[in-house]
Amino acid sequence: MSQIDRTREQDRLIKIYTKKAKHYDITSRLYPAPFYPQRAQRLRTVQALGLHAGDSVIDIACGTGLNFSLIEEVIGPDGRIVGVDLTDAMLARARARIETNGWSNISLVQADAVDFDFPTGVDAILSTYALSQVPECAEVIARGAAALSGGGRWAVLDLKVPDNTPVSLARLGTAMVRPFASIDEWITRRPWETIRTAMREELADTSWTDFFFGTAFLAAGSRRPGTFGVRPSGSVD
């Protein structure tokens, strides 16, 4: 993607999420459809990180921080969360959530996920309902994987088109639920396949779980042994 296209794409997403931010916590309950088991999927994702008290966690494209309470319950006050998001308005809601809950161990960074400078030695990274919107998602996964501590975990939860769904049906279904306009681009790009491949390439012990009739997936894996200090542009094998 050229720099001009990338800036245009960033602007488009920022506009969308700036509009959504104020009511995101309520409207996201209807996302991608009313009664969708989103919270159960978030819980499974946090569980897939295998967290312990005191762990450090990065939430990529954290939005308003809907994962924070689930993570805080496990890592406790000695742990640390860094929430990263492109959209200032979403981070403002996350900040309000942090203040309301009195959490003093969460910091927020406004950045494109692909530009984020991952701190090294982090125990876990997750991204929920967001990474498929990032065209450079494979690069984000690789850079995150390179930053994990030994045994550190990466988990991605996102929506997908169920396998074997005809394109026309997929377009109809996703047009109703996806929050942004370039639905054809998303279906054609099939980002969940890119994410699956990147997770397999960059991590060990990878798993893939389809949720809710194949409309969402959880991909998870651990840092590969013996890869500490290897940058993602090089071979990690």
Ligand SMILES: C[S@@+](CC[C@H](N)C(=O)[O-])C[C@H]1O[C@@H](n2cnc3c(N)ncnc32)[C@H](O)[C@@H]1O
């Ligand atoms: C559907 S919301 C999901 C938010 C949160 N992860 C959740 O589970 O509720 C998508 C979020 O991704 C963010 N986002 C989109 N593209 C991004 C990028 N390239 N880098 C960082 N954040 C991005 C948006 O600003 C928005 O907050």
